[in-house]
Amino acid sequence: MNQQAEPFLKEPVDAAEFAQVHVSRPHESAHLHVSGRATYTDDIPLLAGTLHAALGLAEKAHAKIVSIAFDKVRATPGVVAVFTAEDIPGVNDCGPIVHDDPVLADGVVQYAGQPMFIVVATSHEAARLAARRAEVVYEELPAVLTAQQARAAQQYVVPPMKLARGDSGAKIARAAHHVAGEMTLGGQEQFYLEGQIAYAAPKDDDGMHVWCSTQHPSEMQHLVAHMLGVPSHNVLVECRRMGGGFGGKESQSGLFACCAALAAWKLLCPVKLRPDRDDDMMITGKRHDFHYTYEAGYSDDGLIEGVAVDMTSRCGFSADLSGPVMTRAVCHFDNAYWLPDVSIAGFCGKTNTQSNTAFRGFGGPQGAFAIEYIIDDVARNLGLDPLEVRRRNLYGKTHNNVTPYGQTVEDNVIHELIDELAASSDYRARREAVRAFNARNAVLKKGIALTPVKFGIAFNVTHFNQAGALVHIYTDGSVLVNHGGTEMGQGLNTKVAQVVAHELGVSFARVRVTATDTSKVANTSATAASTGSDLNGKAAQDAAHQLRARLAAFAAERYGAGSVSAADVRFANDTVVAGDAVVPFDEVVAKAYLARVQLWSDGFYATPKLHWDQAKLQGRPFFYYAYGAAVSEVVIDTLTGEMRVLRADALHDVGASLNPAIDVGQVEGAFVQGMGWLTTEELWWKPDGKLMTHAPSTYKIPTVNDMPADFRVQLFKNRNAEESIHRSKAVGEPPLLLPFSVFFAIRDAVAAVSDYKTNPPLNAPATAEEILKAVRAVRGGAVARVASTASTASESAAGTPHEAV
Known part of the structure; x- marks a missing residue:
């Protein structure tokens, strides 16, 4: 041998x-x-004979399509073909759950920006130019644009849902103090570095190869197969990497994959579809914005005894993933807090806007934001440090540890984590320093806040796990x-x-x-x-x-x-x-x-141990929880509304990290993305339903200049109590809730204008305009001074929250 x-x-x-x-x-x-x-999808070397596609977009929010003339489109140099819904051989649908999302509008357009037809040309520029030359005659229909309008019209994409434990109305009525109000929380554009893109090439025997920037290749395979009317094994979907995908490429990449595949199928040649950034933003859905009304009853030391919240989301024209998003919002309203008697109602408003979709956190941030806002009100009403009120309401280790949806919190480390962060960030001394600064300065005001995170990990549809x-x-x-x-x-x-x-x-x-x-x-x-x-x-x-x-x-x-x-x-x-x-x-x-x-x-x-009853909103939807907390200190200019984050300290639980360097990067990225959502990223539609913030020039994501001047991120030393992969924990979504601390630090700074005697009417995103509006309301006495008034049985029996404090 x-x-x-x-x-x-x-x-x-x-x-x-x-x-x-x-x-x-x-x-x-x-x-x-x-x-x-x-190599990203746009970098794949083009196959011989490749053509380029562009989408023709609706200009009306809600209208019948009376006619479309394509003469000028076809006359444009380089144009090869135009396809409409009539050319689809299979099913004209790309909805992930409910089949209410056409690939191409057929007879009716339901939002400004909805694709109506595909233009295929020899170049990207020719196709895009030609797509804008179609002559469309519309018969306009009434349009519903906001969550509040949808709620008033009782217009929903999925049935309303409600989760309740105990008798919140009675507890609120008997509580020593109550607070009530309403607020809005804006949506957020995905704004990945790489936008939506698909490249399709026909193969022999009715096969189709689709390269697609997608988070869900199997879903793309099924959608393309159904649209073409072929078995799934005829379709191959491939994705090497994406230049970002925060949820918007989970379901909504389907429209682009289907359009590219349809053109390739019809023309028997490769077709590439890469919309420009403004077309992408006009077509695709965002993070759901929410409107809330709430009321809570609480004790002299800030313990919440009963709380009710009503959440309505703007879902857009189709269901997409809005039902699961609202389910997660409902299940995350508690965040890190024991709520003995609680009522949570969720309404998914159908609107004539882009169909909103998955976005990092998937409704969890929207649900948790509401309870943090309530606790912030309670603390200010009682003249207490919000951190103390938060601590008093946290889930217990061995008692007061069952969520409203019935899952026992078995791995709770939030107490130790908050204690460690409060000490390492020198929270108490800095809070005193902030108060002292505000006493000396009339124009600039500082604020500081520490907020916790408890985030459930698993798909809330069991079989996806x-x-x-x-x-x-x-x-x-x-x-x-x-x-x-x-x-x-x-x-x-x-x-x-x-x-x-x-x-x-x-x-x-x-x-x-x-x-x-x-x-x-x-x-x-x-x-x-x-x-x-x-x-x-x-x-x-x-x-x-x-x-x-x-x-x-x-x-x-x-x-x-x-x-x-x-x-x-x-x-x-x-x-x-x-x-x-x-x-x-x-x-x-x-x-x-x-x-x-x-x-x-x-x-x-x-994933083991999971079970969920969607009808009852009860079960164990999550395998485990990830925890975290952050302290943020900000300064605002009360004359202009401008804001800066001076320092941010984050401590986050990723269990026994598989790769600490990558996990720290994920926490940093999530913090900045969440901070942008809550401070600068404002979506705005004209009264006619056209989205106006559809380009980098009109939509402000955070830049290097917006980063906290002092940014400290640490991983909490822990091992997952569940047998996850090497006892690690997920890190993608949970840290997006950490910048709640930025928003509530801003609210703290605005409250300083009235010597902390009012709860500022601050909505998110807290843009300079919104901050200035809140400052003027506080300074001008437009907001009642904080006062914990006793609840009355008649008010609680009415079943609706009281007017804003």
């Missing part, structure tokens, strides 16, 4: 010292991102992984590669993750709900574990000389240890291949 093929002897490898998880390492594509070599993966080991010892999740910059592929490397005891460099592909792992769930690493990491771990078991059995027999069992074989440092034999991993693999050992495996994972 070849001497080099024999195992060499050395000291046994200590596998405990070898770890590829719980360590910081760069994003697996970072070198490609910074060098410009990362599953994932599959494939792992291949090649004879040279390299490893290829494919899973059903999608990479949108969040580091999912990096974490999955780490998990596989750790399981096989090999270095990270040996592992490569390939593009998400519906022909490799079928029937996948969306990469959403912060479950990407939880689900796909576990599925890949399962596949790698099976391979390790096969290799261990082979190594025990081949190198163990009959004295080593498979259970004793260890994998670490790119070697396999069987007794005294330490063999390079690639050598073991090569010999295993010659021995006909299977060197590939599939893995699967389904």
Whole structure:
């Protein structure tokens, strides 16, 4: 036998010292991102004969299409074809749940910006120019544009929902104090670096290959198949990476995939559809904006005894994912607080605007915002530090720990986390310093706030909580992984590669993750709900574990000389240890291949313990909770409404982090994105229903200048109580709630104008205009001074919140 093929002897490898998880390492594509070599959908080299598509958009919010003349469109140089709903061979629908979302408007347009037809031309510019030359005759219909209008008209995309525990009305009536009011919370544009895009190429025997920037390739596969009237196996959807995807590419990438595929199907050539940014923003849905009315009864020390909230969201013209979004809002109204008697009503208003959709947090931030606003009112009414009121109402460890929807909070670390953050941020001393500053300054006012987060992790549709993966080991010892999740910059592929490397005891460099592909792992769930690493990491771990078991059995027999069992074989440092034999991993693999050992495996994972009754809004919708808290300090100019975040301290729980560097980056990004939502990102529609904030020139996302001057992010030391992937926790969505602290710090600063004697009527986003309006209301006495008035039985019996304090 070849001497080099024999195992060499050395000291046994200590596998405990070898770890590829719980360590910081760069994003697996970072070198490609910074060098410009990362391939996004728009970078795929064009196939011969590729044409370009553009969409013709409606100009009315609600109208019948009387006629469309395409003569000028077809006369435009470069135009090849025009397609309408009549050209769709299968089903004209791309709705993810309710089939009320046409690919192309047919007879009626339901929002300004709705696609009516597809123009295909030899260039992107020609197609876009031609799409604007159609002559459309409309017969206008009444339009409903706001959540309040939809509520008044009783116009909903899904039935209203209500979750109640106890008798909140009676508790509010008997409480020593009450507070009531209303406010609005704006929506948010997705504004990813890479917009929506799809590229479709017909294949033989009625096949279709679609490259698409999407969080849900399987959904795109199903939608394209149904639209073309072919089986799903005829359609292959592929996504290597996205330049951002915060939920808007979960369902709404479907329209673009379907339009590109329809044109490619009809013309039998590749077709690319990449809308310009303003077209993208006109067509696609946003984060749901909410309107709230609320009332609460509370004790002298700020304990909430009864609370009722009424939430109405602007959903747009179709259901999309609005039902699940409202469900999560209802289930997150409690945030981190024990609410003994509570009533939560959710209404999904149907409006003639873009169909709003998933967005980072998926309704959770909108639900939790309401209780934080209420607690802020309560604290100011009683003249107490809001942090103390928050602490007094937190869920308990062993009592007062059941949510309104019936899930017991078993992993509560919010008390310790808040204590650690309050100490590390020097919250108390800084609060006193803020008060002292405000006493000395008439124009500039500072504010500070500390807010907590409790966020449930899992899809609130139980069957979505599953994932599959494939792992291949090649004879040279390299490893290829494919899973059903999608990479949108969040580091999912990096974490999955780490998990596989750790399981096989090999270095990270040996592992490569390939593009998400519906022909490799079928029937996948969306990469959403912060479950990407939880689900796909576990599925890949399962596949790698099976391979390790096969290799261990082979190594025990081949190198163990009959004295080593498979259970004793260890994998670490790119070697396999069987007794005294330490063999390079690639050598073991090569010999295993010659021995006909299977060197590939599939893995699967389904999240345990979940159950949910949507009709009753009861069950265990979440596998576990992620926690966090943040302290923000701001300064406002009371003459202009301008605001700056001076310092932000965030402490966030990601369990035993798979990759601390990536997780810190996710917390930082979520904080800034959430801060933008709550302060500068304002969506505005004209009275005729046209969205006016549809470009970077009119929609203000945070810039480098808006970053907190002093920004401190730390990960809370913890291990997941549940057996998640290496006891880590999800990190995508929960930290988006941390910048609640920015909003309430701004409200604190505005309250300083009246020496904290009023609850400022501040809505979100707290733009300069909104801050100035609140300052003027407080300064001008337009808001009643804080006073905790006793509830009356007659007011509570009316069943509606009192007028704003």
